[in-house]
Amino acid sequence: MVREPHAGQKGExxxxxxxxxxxxxxxxxxxxxLRGVSFEVADGEVxxxxxxxxxxxxxxxxxxxxxxxxxxxxxEILGFDPADRTTSRMMRERLGIVLQECAVEPFLTVREVLAxxxxxxxxxxxxxxxxxxxxxxxxxxxxxxxxSGGQQRRLDVGLGIVGRPDVIFLDEPTTGFxxxxxxxxxxxxxxxxxxxxxxxxxxxxxxxxxxxxDRLAIIADGAIVAEGTPASLGQRDVGSVRIRxxxxxxxxxxxxxxxAVTVDGYVEIETTDEVGVLHRLTGWALSSGHKLPxxxxxxxxxxxxxxxxxxxxxxx
Amino acid sequence: xxxxxxxxxGRGDLALIxxxxxxxxxxxxRNPFAAAFSVGFSVVFLLLxxxxxxxxxxxxxxxxxxxxxxxxGFVAYGIMATCFNVLAIxxxxxxxxxxxxxxxxxxxxxxxxLAALLANAFIVCVLQVAVLLLIGRIAYDVxxxxxxxxxxxxxxxxxxxxxxxxxxxxTLIPNQExxxxxxxxxxxxxxxxxxxxxxxxxxxxxxxxxxxFPVRHFMSAxxxxxxxxxxxxxxxxxxxxxxxLWCAAxxxxxxxxxxxxxxRT
Numbered sequence: 182m183v184r185e186p187h188a189g190q191k192g193e194x195x196x197x198x199x200x201x202x203x204x205x206x207x208x209x210x211x212x213x214x215l216r217g218v219s220f221e222v223a224d225g226e227v228x229x230x231x232x233x234x235x236x237x238x239x240x241x242x243x244x245x246x247x248x249x250x251x252x253x254x255x256x257e258i259l260g261f262d263p264a265d266r267t268t269s270r271m272m273r274e275r276l277g278i279v280l281q282e283c284a285v286e287p288f289l290t291v292r293e294v295l296a297x298x299x300x301x302x303x304x305x306x307x308x309x310x311x312x313x314x315x316x317x318x319x320x321x322x323x324x325x326x327x328x329s330g331g332q333q334r335r336l337d338v339g340l341g342i343v344g345r346p347d348v349i350f351l352d353e354p355t356t357g358f359x360x361x362x363x364x365x366x367x368x369x370x371x372x373x374x375x376x377x378x379x380x381x382x383x384x385x386x387x388x389x390x391x392x393x394x395d396r397l398a399i400i401a402d403g404a405i406v407a408e409g410t411p412a413s414l415g416q417r418d419v420g421s422v423r424i425r426x427x428x429x430x431x432x433x434x435x436x437x438x439x440x441a442v443t444v445d446g447y448v449e450i451e452t453t454d455e456v457g458v459l460h461r462l463t464g465w466a467l468s469s470g471h472k473l474p475x476x477x478x479x480x481x482x483x484x485x486x487x488x489x490x491x492x493x494x495x496x497x
Numbered sequence: 498x499x500x501x502x503x504x505x506x507g508r509g510d511l512a513l514i515x516x517x518x519x520x521x522x523x524x525x526x527r528n529p530f531a532a533a534f535s536v537g538f539s540v541v542f543l544l545l546x547x548x549x550x551x552x553x554x555x556x557x558x559x560x561x562x563x564x565x566x567x568x569x570g571f572v573a574y575g576i577m578a579t580c581f582n583v584l585a586i587x588x589x590x591x592x593x594x595x596x597x598x599x600x601x602x603x604x605x606x607x608x609x610x611l612a613a614l615l616a617n618a619f620i621v622c623v624l625q626v627a628v629l630l631l632i633g634r635i636a637y638d639v640x641x642x643x644x645x646x647x648x649x650x651x652x653x654x655x656x657x658x659x660x661x662x663x664x665x666x667x668t669l670i671p672n673q674e675x676x677x678x679x680x681x682x683x684x685x686x687x688x689x690x691x692x693x694x695x696x697x698x699x700x701x702x703x704x705x706x707x708x709x710f711p712v713r714h715f716m717s718a719x720x721x722x723x724x725x726x727x728x729x730x731x732x733x734x735x736x737x738x739x740x741x742l743w744c745a746a747x748x749x750x751x752x753x754x755x756x757x758x759x760x761r762t
Contacts, residue, residue: 246602247602248758270606273602273603276602278602280595282594284594285596285599286591289520289527297520300512300516301605324527344604
């Protein structure tokens with residue numbers, strides 16, 4: 182497990198954690214779904230949980246939502262235990278949830294649905310403000326069943342925030358969104374964060390995690406296999422880089438000054454000493470008069486890290 | 498009703514239940530299936546059958562006028578359609594759409610939600626019964642029974658029993674697509690066997706089959722106050738007792754099997 186230090190993550194610098202998950206275990210009959218999941222989300226942080234289907238993401242979220250009982254471990258959301266029924270209403274008054282499936286009463290209008298849900302909370306956001314925030318002003322008096330799929334999802338997001346939540350769970354919030362709606366949703370998450378809300382996000386999209394999350398964790402095979410900031414996850418900031426270019430005309434790979442391999446018709450060099458290697462390579466090219474067509478230097482993408490970590494966990 | 502602590506206190510809960518009933522009412526009347534299948538059908542059937550059987554009499558039921566048989570029959574139909582059929586389909590589709598799960602995840606207490614759902618069915622039943630009795634009175638000169646209390650008791654027991662049966666049935670149906678066809682077939686076969694359209698002698702083979710099911714007992718209980726035969730008790734205690742047993746069984750099933758989340762396949 183890889184853990185990177187993060188400014189203000191733990192200890193004295195920033196206050197309490199909004200979400201604490203400690204050594205969470207869960208079995209379904211004989212299948213082990215979670216084998217000791219632990220993470221913390223600081224107050225006001227956007228935290229993304231990534232992982233392939235069946236890795237334990239949904240089970241973790243459902244335990245946090247209070248829908249499923251854990252076998253062992255500790256869970257706290259704003260100091261509440263989601264399994265404690267006597268405090269569940271107070272917890273839910275401060276918790277906003279956006280589910281994967283659109284689940285809204287089809288025969289009510291957008292405004293009615295939001296007003297109905299607003300009445301469940303002590304200090305809701307004014308309904309018109311929510312409608313504007315999710316971009317449904319023109320559809321405010323349309324019945325839900327007449328909305329497009331994307332509009333229903335946006336209404337769903339609206340239902341998640343109408344109660345002015347301190348903690349928000351977004352379960353794949355932009356699946357099925359077109360690129361513009363996706364950007365709008367991202368802006369909304371950033372706006373929520375700037376108002377101090379803590380966001381727990383699950384997503385399949387690496388760019389989404391990279392764009393939104395302060396920190397993220399990768400879950401695979403029922404355990405957290407990596408945790409860190411988008412920039413540092415899986416040591417991608419200190420790991421090897423890939424140098425890539427086309428083989429200069431008339432040369433063989435053995436003529437190069439550095440050991441290399443060919444991949445998809447390109448020469449590739451993997452190294453942790455990118456400065457030294459580039460220096461030797463470009464020095465040799467300049468002095469011998471060769472070009473290095475299409476030269477690129479690439480750091481492992483978040484997706485590379487994700488695939489590496491989730492694959493090795495499955496193979497384990 | 499279980500309402501757990503809220504940071505805004507319990508005072509808002511009464512307002513919450515009233516507003517929930519309001520939204521249930523809007524959902525119900527705007528849903529063409531729900532409104533047509535229950536209230537629409539019962540009114541149209543009563544009007545059509547009343548017209549065609551206006552002058553007829555049923556000799557084996559004390560020569561009662563056929564319309565006088567149909568009025569309590571369609572009161573029973575309307576209650577069963579509303580509380581059993583429409584309610585069960587509504588619950589299944591809300592469950593499978595994830596609507597129940599979403600509400601479960603909101604601070605709305607389950608007790609308030611269910612109370613509003615049941616209150617909604619009750620309001621629809623009361624309105625419907627009033628309309629049907631009014632049609633009977635105005636169009637066909639079917640007077641209210643002299644023992645009105647007996648009719649009210651039968652209606653209330655029917656509402657409770659078929660609501661419980663509707664919730665129980667919803668827990669046995671796996672998905673939205675199956676809900677309408679399965680429930681409608683069961684319901685209409687039982688209605689036919691119970692003599693809603695064609696009155697049955699109580700010693701007939703069909704009546705003996707349908708005596709095992711709650712539909713015929715409920716129809717008998719609503720008809721009893723209208724039964725002209727001398728010596729008939731307007732309170733059909735035997736039928737009401739059978740309904741009570743079905744109600745108890747339905748509650749037991751509902752408590753054991755009710756789920757807020759969609760069934761995973």
